[in-house]
Amino acid sequence: MTPGDTSDLPMDEHRLTTPVGAEDLGRLKIGDVVFLTGLVFTGRNGLYQKLFEEKAAPPVDIPSLTNVTFHCSPAVAEKAPGVWEVAAVTATASFRFEKHVPMLMDQYGVRLVIGKGGMSPEVYEKHFKRLGAVFLNTVGYGIGAQYGRGVKGVREVHWLEELGIAQAMWVLEVEGFGPFLVECDSQGNSLYGLALGESNETLKPLYEGLPLPSLRRLGEVHNPEDEVF
Amino acid sequence: MRTTEAAAIRASLIREVAFELNRRAAIAIPRDVESSIGDLARRETQKLSKFVLLEIVNNYKAAVDDQRPMCADTGLPRFYAKVGNDARVEGGFVALERAVREGTAEATRKVPLRPNRVHPLTRKDYNNNVGIHAPTVDYSWEPEADWIDLTCFQKGGLFGGDYRMLFPQDGIPGIKRFYLDVISEFFKRGLSCQPAIVGVGIGGTKDVCVRLAKEAACLRVVGDRNPDPGVAELEEELHEIGKKTGLGPMGFKGEGAVLDVHVEVAYTHTGGMPVSIHHQCFALRRATARIHPDGNVDYRENPLWFTGYYRRETVS
Structure with a gap:
């Protein structure tokens, strides 16, 4: 059952191992706190461009590694040639990847997506719910040192030369990696679905008596309840 | 000489x-930001927002303890x-x-x-x-x-900044509406990585007001007030509006998403009032x-x- 208010969420804690099975995914509820141990691979625009636009063969058999992906790239130091030490990791905004994440789930078995800001209700309904997949938000969005502590090593890195450090596909060995917050559960319920409703209520009265600007711009939204993406 | x-x-x-x-x-997080976020974390009563703020405080410490970004x-x-x-x-x-x-x-x-x-x-x-x-x-x-x-x-920062050409008749209400619009755009879903310091640049030319908004957000410490009493009053007023938005970190229910507001002004064209707004995230470097x-x-x-x-x- 979906709670109606973010104040009521139990925020239960879960410690999961990758690949995360359907039963574990099914137990996660929006607002729960998750820590992960195992393998996670990073991916953002550069990786998706290679895999889905250029149709390049994946550099590694993704399903045999893990079913968890992370919209991020690390701050990483090369301690010796080919020896990488991850100092910090922070998520990047996930709404930009709505076209490609469903492909990642359908073609490569991804069932747990970690990112920033969640995705749209349409993607949750059409893809996450269908596949029993879960979206985890990183906390605060700028706590990269804590996440860096959870990264125990770099298992492998692919397409580093072509994509550069910030867009390459990093396969990270993680332990107690977190905390993350469940944003979309396997039934397609969304934490931001609740939170956006609440903030629209508190913002609305503040707009009273404040006129629209004299000069408008084409292509903009004017209702503060509309999202900008 | x-x-x-x-x-x-x-x-x-x-x-x-x-x-x-x-x-x-x-x-190393500067102390002005660390202590004001710490205060927010202690005061926050909403469970989710308090959880997030406490993790932010933990993260500041982890970075310094481990000497990592x-x-x-x-x-x-x-x-x-x-x-x-x-x-x-x-x-x-x-x-x-x-x-x-x-x-x-x-x-x-x-x-x-x-x-x-x-x-x-x-x-x-x-x-x-x-x-x-x-x-x-x-x-x-x-x-x-x-x-x-x-x-x-x-x-x-990919998010949390905007520019609007306002006119004298838009006045302070026009600035307030713009301020709320940028909050509505970027505090939802936590795109600005708030709590944020909000910089507001008023006047000048388009490029000058954008520069002033960024410098106001990034180069003035929390609690600093503009020496012009009228401008300082606007800073206080906008900060109060920020508290009333009901938005906390990540766009969850809370009160502390606006850490402070800094306003800078520059003389401008007699016909216009360009305004720029800039959100600086809590990971202030x-x-x-x-x-x-x-x-x-x-x-x-x-x-x-x-x-x-x-x-x-x-x-x-």
């Missing part, structure tokens, strides 16, 4: 300082140089700019910083945060001084050093960028 010229500041020293400022900025998006490192009117650099200011580039590339490898800077069209990344027009160095001047204040700011001609370097957290001379308050 001075009779002796100040000794030239060595370029090699500027390079060392540029590296060290990048390192300090990436790792507080956020992996170490932004675009940039520099602000306040140059004393009598200061000189060995090799001139071209040498200063070269030293700053070298210090940034070295910091990218060693701190490490994430190499975020790419060519905007080809997306080529040389993994060193250096490139065309980057890192930028903005200059201002200070009378009766022989030092250089160098501030490094690592500016993240800045560090300043005063480099003296004798080679002494004093590191500090407050950039002291907005001096009376910089605002041209004292120039008739």
Whole structure:
């Protein structure tokens, strides 16, 4: 059952191992706190461009590694040639990847997506719910040192030369990696679905008596309840 | 009138300082931000928002304890140089700019910083945060001084900034609406990585008001007020509105998403009132050093960028 208010969420804690099975995914509820141990691979625009636009063969058999992906790239130091030490990791905004994440789930078995800001209700309904997949938000969005502590090593890195450090596909060995917050559960319920409703209520009265600007711009939204993406 | 010229500041020293400022900025949260976020975390009553704020506080500590960057998006490192009117650099200011580039590339490898800077069209990344027009160095001047204040700011941010051409008839209500619009755009889903310091630039030309908004957010410390009482009053008023939005960190229910509001003004065209707004996230990365001609370097957290001379308050 979906709670109606973010104040009521139990925020239960879960410690999961990758690949995360359907039963574990099914137990996660929006607002729960998750820590992960195992393998996670990073991916953002550069990786998706290679895999889905250029149709390049994946550099590694993704399903045999893990079913968890992370919209991020690390701050990483090369301690010796080919020896990488991850100092910090922070998520990047996930709404930009709505076209490609469903492909990642359908073609490569991804069932747990970690990112920033969640995705749209349409993607949750059409893809996450269908596949029993879960979206985890990183906390605060700028706590990269804590996440860096959870990264125990770099298992492998692919397409580093072509994509550069910030867009390459990093396969990270993680332990107690977190905390993350469940944003979309396997039934397609969304934490931001609740939170956006609440903030629209508190913002609305503040707009009273404040006129629209004299000069408008084409292509903009004017209702503060509309999202900008 | 001075009779002796100040000794030239060595370029090699500027390079060392540029590296060290990048390192300090990436790792150690300035105390003004740390203590105000700590206060918010203690006061917050909403469960989700309190959880997030406490993790932010934990993260500041983890970064310093482990000497690792507080956020992996170490932004675009940039520099602000306040140059004393009598200061000189060995090799001139071209040498200063070269030293700053070298210090940034070295910091990218060693701190490490994430190499975020790419060519905007080809997306080529040389993994060193250096490139065309980057890192930028903005200059201002200070009378009766022989030092250089160098501030490094690592500016993240795809979100949380906007510009609007308002007109005199839009007035303060127009500014308030714009302020709320930017909050509605970017505090939802936590896109601004709030709690944020909100900088507001009013007046000038389009580029000047955008620059002032960014500098107001990034280069003034929490609690600082504009010396003009009218402007300071607007800062307080906008801060109060921020508390009433009911938005906390990540866009969850809460009260502390606006950490502070800093407003800067510049004289503008008689027909217009351009306004820019800038959100600076809680992972605020800045560090300043005063480099003296004798080679002494004093590191500090407050950039002291907005001096009376910089605002041209004292120039008739």
